[in-house]
Amino acid sequence: MVLLCSLGWAGFLVLHLALNGRWWPWLVVSLLPPVALAAVPLVLLAAALAGGAWGAAALAAGCLLVAWPQNGINARALLRRPRAEAPGREGPRLVSWNTQHWNQGGDPERFYAFLRGLDADVYVLQEYLNGFEGGEVWDIDDEERLRAAFPGHHRAIGNNAVTLSRFPLAGPPVPVGACSLRADLRTPGGVLSTYNVHIPVQLTVMNPLRPAFFRDMRRRAGARDAEYAALVADLRDNPHPVLVTGDFNTSAAIGDIRRMPGTLRDAIGACRSLLPASWNARARLRLWRIDWTFTGGGARVGGYRFRDARGLSDHLVQELTLVHPEKGID
Known part of the structure; x- marks a missing residue:
């Protein structure tokens, strides 16, 4: 029985690795919690070892190793004290957050008080819009309230995204695709390009x-293909250090995340959580990390964590500190 189960899981894994990120119907299958790619073979391995089924044990161990990059486990958190990705001097403190329709139907005072309480140098905020049943969205204009709430911040608004920065903009914000926004900031370490990313969700909840x-x-x-293509194209042409952050609607188990350029570094190495997850913030058990942060071109992350959103969104807040190399960034 253990051997048959191991063979079945291996067959599924072959299909997953072959079709994931390449065949659009597999998006439904890849919505499984990423940790299942570790939990299932571990259970099979334990059962095989207990029963002396060495062939099944070898197969289960192979499945565990092959799918390890997609299981969402942050093994670097097992280190006693996770270190910054690179030595250097501390840079800006940032927060990145999908606001879930920008306080639609909520108390604006509570919403803005929460944002101000995050006390960040740079705010990278998604879903600057209102959403309705059936996928309909309405553009909103809350710039007057933003100006009053953050008088010391410069604003970049577009593509239903808001980037607020204590550092001045080096140029006008640049729309990337239809859902993301690039803002170049003049930080003390040099120009830093921030990408405020929001990749469309895979499906609408309806009768399958x-x-x-x-x-x-x-x-x-x-x-989704168009958004990833636009993002990757802009990154490849960008000469500045970059910080790419936001709601990718993509877990470690979804092949789309492999489209990000290999020159970028996942900030999760600076996180102390063994199983980092950002969704669903309102649930007790969170199994998906769909909010990501990447750096490249000299910028590194010194500290990174997910912070409670106090019921204001179904996404946790990404909170991080940049570290510039000792020579600064150009």
Whole structure:
């Protein structure tokens, strides 16, 4: 029985590795909690070892190792004291957060008090919009309140994103695709390009037996492809150090995250959580990290954690501190 289960899991894993990120219908399958890619083979391995089924044990161990990069486990957190990714001097403190429709239907005073309490040098905020059933979104204009709440911050607004910065903008904000925003900031260490990212969600909750479900999912897969392509193209042409952060709607188990350039560094190495997760913030058990931060071009992350959103969103807040190399960044 253990051998049969191990063979079944190995067959699933072969399909997952072959189709994930390459065939749009597999997006539904890849929504599984990433930790399942470690939990299932570990259970099979334990059962095989207990029963002396050495062939099944070898197969389960192989499945565990092959899928390890996609299980969402941050093994570096097992170090006694996670270190900054590189030595240097401390840079800006940033927060990145999907606000879930910008306080739609909530108390604006509580919402803005929470934002001010984060006390960041740079705020990278997604979903500057209102959303409705059926996927309809409405643009909003809350700039007057933003100006009053953050008088010492410069503003970059566009593509339903807001970047607030204590550092001046080096130029006008640049829309990236249809859902992300680039803002170049003049920090003490030099120009830093921040990418405020929001990749479209994979599917709409509806009856999966209806043809409309698959039409909608295929359309969304195309939109995701376009957003990733635009983001990667802009990054490759950007000469500045970069910080890429936001809601990718992509877990470690979804192949789309592999599209990010290999020159970028995942900030999770500076996090102390063994199983970091950012969604669903309102649930007791959180199994998905779909909010990511990457750095490149000389910028590094010194500290990184997920912070409670106090019920204001279904996403936790990403909180991080940049570290500039000793020579600064150009």
